[in-house]
Amino acid sequence: MEVNMRGVVLLGDRECYVKDFPDPIPGFGQVRVKMMASGICGSDLHLYRMTKEQAKSRGDRIPGHEPCGIVDMVGQGVKKVKEGDRVTVYHYLGCGHCEFCSAGNLMWCREAKGYGGPIDGSHADYVIADERNCVLMPDSVSFIDGAFIACPGGTAFSSMRKLDVKTGSNVAVFGLGPVGLSGVKIAKAMGGRVIGVDVIDLRLDLAMSMGADVVVNSQKEDAVSAIRNFTNGKGVSLAFEASGSTKGRTDIIHSLCRGGKAVFVGVGSNENVINPSQIIGSQLTLMGSFVLPLWMTYEMVNFLDNQKISFENAVTHRFSIDNASEAYKIFDEGKTGKVIFEWK
Ligand SMILES: [Zn+2]
Numbered sequence: 191m192e193v194n195m196r197g198v199v200l201l202g203d204r205e206c207y208v209k210d211f212p213d214p215i216p217g218f219g220q221v222r223v224k225m226m227a228s229g230i231c232g233s234d235l236h237l238y239r240m241t242k243e244q245a246k247s248r249g250d251r252i253p254g255h256e257p258c259g260i261v262d263m264v265g266q267g268v269k270k271v272k273e274g275d276r277v278t279v280y281h282y283l284g285c286g287h288c289e290f291c292s293a294g295n296l297m298w299c300r301e302a303k304g305y306g307g308p309i310d311g312s313h314a315d316y317v318i319a320d321e322r323n324c325v326l327m328p329d330s331v332s333f334i335d336g337a338f339i340a341c342p343g344g345t346a347f348s349s350m351r352k353l354d355v356k357t358g359s360n361v362a363v364f365g366l367g368p369v370g371l372s373g374v375k376i377a378k379a380m381g382g383r384v385i386g387v388d389v390i391d392l393r394l395d396l397a398m399s400m401g402a403d404v405v406v407n408s409q410k411e412d413a414v415s416a417i418r419n420f421t422n423g424k425g426v427s428l429a430f431e432a433s434g435s436t437k438g439r440t441d442i443i444h445s446l447c448r449g450g451k452a453v454f455v456g457v458g459s460n461e462n463v464i465n466p467s468q469i470i471g472s473q474l475t476l477m478g479s480f481v482l483p484l485w486m487t488y489e490m491v492n493f494l495d496n497q498k499i500s501f502e503n504a505v506t507h508r509f510s511i512d513n514a515s516e517a518y519k520i521f522d523e524g525k526t527g528k529v530i531f532e533w534k
């Protein structure tokens with residue numbers, strides 16, 4: 191067995207290293223995908239920050255759940271996907287039979303397994319994926335965009351579909367990390383007017399480069415007033431909360447106009463900030479969202495292809511997998527845009 195595959199192993203307490211693994215072989219109904227781009231996610235940082243004790247029980251499990259690459263080996267029983275296909279890999283495996291899997295909502299399956307959690311993830315040269323999870327991409331969609339589709343872009347896309355952004359819709363995006371920045375790009379492509387809110391100037395600049403109409407540093411300026419000014423005093427009809435902060439969640443409620451809608455995806459604060467009394471008179475609709483269904487991955491690939499949009503402006507750092515330790519460290523400092531591993 192060849193031992194060529196490099197993969198990241200987390201050691202706990204913000205340490206990791208690159209280890210050599212046997213090249214994985216796809217089983218029945220599976221394919222092997224040679225990684226071309228794979229993002230580091232905020233949720234990978236939760237694992238990076240776990241204790242040494244927790245890391246020990248995790249063992250050599252490879253992290254990463256934003257895989258995109260080229261199929262380079264197919265297992266027995268694979269019918270549609272073939273060697274050379276450019277694919278973004280949907281990052282939950284489901285049982286394939288339950289009501290959720292049947293509807294393409296694999297992330298809700300009671301037996302769902304996410305890459306980088308119970309199964310080896312994409313911070314490695316190869317990923318083994320079920321054929322069903324491989325969504326073909328045309329050449330117009332880059333590998334980096336495919337990695338965005340798998341997680342931050344997909345999370346933003348399904349949220350914008352829930353908000354039903356239309357031409358001229360006023361949209362506020364709170365939290366301009368990779369998910370929020372993807373939200374800015376998608377809302378603009380859907381025809382929205384977008385105001386972005388964050389506390390880090392670099393991220394505000396990135397939001398402008400992704401097409402935001404206006405940005406606000408909520409540490410220097412009151413976000414609710416800025417949003418009121420942006421909408422002639424009315425408030426936005428749609429809002430996307432990707433900061434996970436108490437402040438962002440609170441400000442959203444006061445930034446919406448009557449009949450406004452908000453989607454919450456940012457995980458973080460555990461404080462109770464929403465008082466149902468505040469949403470009655472204004473008839474607000476508040477929703478949660480979590481990644482995207484498998485079927486919507488196809489829709490999103492088409493959306494990127496048709497709209498000719500890319501998320502690459504949100505990427506501030508690109509690393510070889512050999513430099514994983516440095517990549518995690520920089521992303522952990524929280525002052526970057528998207529950090530990705532890239533293969534040439
Ligand atoms: Zn992610």
Ligand SMILES: [Zn+2]
Binds near residue numbers: 284299
């Ligand atoms: Zn299932």
